[in-house]
Amino acid sequence: MRLTEISYGSAQPIEGYGPGFFRLGTHVLRGACLITPWDAGPWGGLEDLATPLAMAGRIDVLLLGLGAEIAPVPRAFREALEAEGIGVEPMNSPAACRTYNVLLGEGRRIAAALLPVV
Template identity: 75%
Template sequence: MRLTEVTYGSAKAIEGYGPGFFRVAGHVLRGACLITPWDAGPWGGYDDTATPLSLVDRIDVLFVGTGSSIAPVPQAFRAALEGQGIGVEIMASPTAARTYNVLLGEGRRVAVALLPVG
């Protein structure tokens, strides 16, 4: 089997995570964070719709990592984003991080909002 190395160019890929942190493009982010191909920084959690809504017309889908396991997100959060044309996909944070990286490598218009794992 032939393996092909994935390259992300200048895009911000998730390199790892652990209890309470995510490592993105060589930097450690603590707590909840929002990662896009061009930036990575803190996210205020489900009460913070302004940060992901600032991505309207720049992304098609926001993956939401709900921590160590999949959990529902508040309907108001989902409705605010979907109402502006951003698809919302819910999954556990480790799965959301991996899915983001795969689609980032394909050049897709994606971002990920992650709650930390325990």
């Protein structure tokens, strides 16, 4: 069997998550957060459309982690992002973390907007 080491370049993969937090290396983010290959920080949740829209032209897909369970994406949120050429993929937050890491390892132009699992 051949093992291939995954390289993320200068980007940080999501290494862990738990009740109310996400961890990237030694950096712990509490609450809702937005993670990109170049930055990670707090996010205002589904009411904060400005932050993901600011990434237009830099990402192709926003992985939307909706907490412990998948839920419908507000129509205005989805339509605003899609109008800027950003696809929205809703899923639960644990799945969004795993998917982010896989796509990051492939060098894809992605970001993850994550609501915490409580």
